[in-house]
Amino acid sequence: MAAVTLRGIRKTLGPNLILRGIDLSLTKGEFAVLVGPSGCGKSTLLRTVAGLEEPDSGTIVLGDRDVTRSPPRDRDIAMVFQSYALYPHLTVRDNLAFGLKLRGVDPREIASRVSEVARMLTIEALLDRFPREMSGGQRQRVAMGRAVVRRPQLFLFDEPLSNLDAALRAQVRVEIKRLHASLGATMLYVTHDQVEAMTLADRLVVLRAGSVEQEGPPLEVYQRPASRFVAGFLGSPAMNFFTGSIDATGRFAEAPGLRVSVDPARFATLPPGRPVLIGVRPHDVIPDPDGAIDLHVEVVEPMGFEAYAHGTVGGVAFVARLDGDAALPRPGERLPLRVHANSVHLFDPTTERSLDAGRS
């Protein structure tokens, strides 16, 4: 049975149509990540599920209850906010107990659940502190604890890591994943960070301008993006794109300075001469003296374990990932590159949808 079902959610804020009819369904215990650039409507969708916004139309079903018009307190959900939204006038203990007290839970029960959650999140030492006396990471953990202690049907996360520094973010990311594993709860997570999206999600939902652009397991979405938008959004550095066409043999796609073979299993039916948008990820190229991609190197960024070579191919900007320990090219040099056929993505230049036969 689905834990959450959204059907045709539409929402306008002022003159702007924010959500254009979202359909989404999560099974129990699933970790879904809503990802997309700023303004794509992902936060609004989350807030609509929480009950903080009311949709113009559509229905929200939690478990077997239609909660579309219910206030947040009747939805059995918990939410972790980007700003953490801890009550500044309450200690950590009281912050954790707040929701339980409101629901009239027995004080002994509250105490045991608070200490259990504190142990789980290793914040026992902080229980008598006020939020202002803690670091960002500690606050973040308390904010999660406040959600966990409620044992809700559904957890909502609204960009909970965006106020943390990079190292802490990686650490808390792992903790969230662990939490999900141990609780087995259904979670809906909003982020604009593709690393979080990729690492956390059981299911990735890419939103674009109020519509679902693509959804599926993260690896599938990464490897077989349904559109140029998804392809460009996931992966860092972003995918390189060329305007070109299928050559006369039908086995290669060509563009100035570039000639790559296409995977017949995915793009077999494309007629010769068809104009296409060719996408190659920086990670999918390797230096090869016989390579058909002619990179004119302009800048090299060594990272240690890897390096990025920035330059142009046929006058179009191109980034290539190189092994960090290999001999690195110098700016001004030419670097021939090769790409494996199944790492070439082709899109229709007008619709920008993938031409992958297995997808469409």
Place this chain on the structure above:
Amino acid sequence: MTPRRLLAALSLLLAAPSASAQHLTLWHAYRGAEQTALDQVLDAWRRAHPAATLDVLAVPFEAYASKLESAIPHGHGPDVFVDAHERLASYRALGLVAPVARASVTAVTARFDDTAVRALTAAGDLYAFPLSVKCVALFINPALWTDPAPPATLESIEALRPRLPAGTYPLVYESQGAYFHAPLLHAYGGAMLDDAGRYTFVGPAAERSLRRVIAMTRAGVIPDEASGALVSQLFSTGRAATAISGPWLAAELGSRVPFRVAPLPALADAGGRLMEPYATVEGAFVSSRSHDPSAAIALAEALTEVPAAVIRARVGRQVVATRDAWTADPELARDPVLSVFREAASHARPMPTHPHMRAVFEPARQAILKALRGDRSPRTALEEAEHRFTDVTRPLPRRRDATLALLAVGLAAMGLVLNSLRGLRDPVFRRDLRRSLPAYAWVTHAAVTLALLVVVPLVIGAVTSLYATREGHSYYVGLANYVDILTARGGPLLATGSFYRVLLVTVLWTVANITLHVSIGVALALLLSRPLLRMKALYRVLLIIPWAVPSYVTALAWKGMFHRQFGAVNALLTSLGGEPVSWFARFSTAFAANVTTNVWLGFPFMMVVTIGALAGIPKDLYEAAAVDGATAWQQFWKVTVPMLRPAMGPSVAMGAVWTFNQFNVVFLVSGGEPDGETDILVSEAYRWAFTRQAQYGYASAYAVLIFLILLLVTRRRSPEALP
């Protein structure tokens, strides 16, 4: 004789003695016709003494005595001043006045009416040349009192009641005023004050007089709580057959209303004794510090010469004390008003000159008011008033030696100096000091300003509280004022007017106001912060207006609205079918009126603070609370209220201090009514300083206690660390 010819004669008469150049100053408190008359007299004097210069200063009556008391000892007071005889005793005690003649010199005294001379004589010396005698008389409306003979008894006036329509009264006078009540009291054989300065408005005669007034009020013979304005309004519009009032009413009525004047009638109930009014004798006094006493005496006497007296009588409508003026101008003797007032004055009783007389009026007024309103029996009302009087006039604490205190202060100061000198030797401190010199330069002007405007007055006030002061006397008494205040001057701790009672009222006042300020302010701020409200800016401006209007304007407006007869509040009550309320007659309603006014003044501040604080509460907190399961009500109590607390704390503390010391509202709206019960500490302190014989030391002790209370209460809570 026309006034112009009189003036000419006057100039000739006064011309003689001017030989050397003189410079004289004269002060008076006259207004209107009396001022005009005096100016004419003085102009004539100037023409007759071209070599002399004469400065004339008209001082407002309210400030007159205290201005004289403070100016004369410092040598910048007048040479000659016009004042009433009842201040003679205190002026003598303060050494402000010099005798103008021996009372035995009949060449001088025989020129004046006997009453006037007696009133201005002390210890065998005449201290002022008598100018005029003032007392009240009976004004008669001939349309309602048709008998050509004036009423012989008060009872005959009362007998008019059945013959007059409702809303028209047989008699009007300011029944709650001690001055106007005195004739009735005198007729019953009582007195306000005896010669030794003892309060005598108690006992059977006083009670009889009060019961008489109550009976007349209940029977509709006289109106309720008539003010001076109401008296002249009722009489001039023909709604009163008779009125008891002074010469000023005659001046006001002029020729537009027909009236007659007669001496006050007798009281049959008191065996036919006459109702004796108080007489006030005005004289020209000579300052003890005059630079030219003989010239000053000559000027003072010149004001009483016959031509000058005739001008004062004809222009200033004064009942002049110069006998020959009445024969010199036959028209004066025929004047139906002046001659009657002169006759009435001959039956009048000079106002007691004992300094305690001034402490009689307020308690006596309160006693009459309470008895008239029925709050107290006449006996209790009178006894309470006597207690008030004793309170105000209690003997000053005995003088103490200030040496010990001075020694202690000196030692402390020396210790401080030595301590700082030792600090100065420390090289680290000296280096730091040198480095900080520019910083000190930056704050110098602020420090000096603060010291001058705040610290110095504070210290002077605190020092004053160690002195007993009354009517210009002042000597060191140590902590006696504090002991007096804190022991409730020996009376019951919670008696009316005791420190603790007033403190209780003040605390109640503060708590009531702050509670209402905060709850109304927060409620309005919440309404104004609703995102969907239209025309928010307009409402905000409208709600801030009460704050923008000066508080005394608001206070006076509200006082008017709470007026029993003409106020908007009672008009509203009546239109809703309610009974009009005498708002200032009872503590509860008077207190409520004060609180209403102050709430009106105070809520905008709390509202503005709250609007600011609300804007600082992150929206997420409400969302988090909503998701956590809080209803709107729970969100208010568990998020809004605790989040407002850090911002509201200091505002509430500040508001409490302001309210604790909110003088304007209490003084202007209820004025402490009834009988000082709604006074708060600061208005009580004001009364000791300015309406109870100028006891500045005592008032300063109150001020220091207020300061200490506020210091203790506000120090306790240090501002919470903000999130």
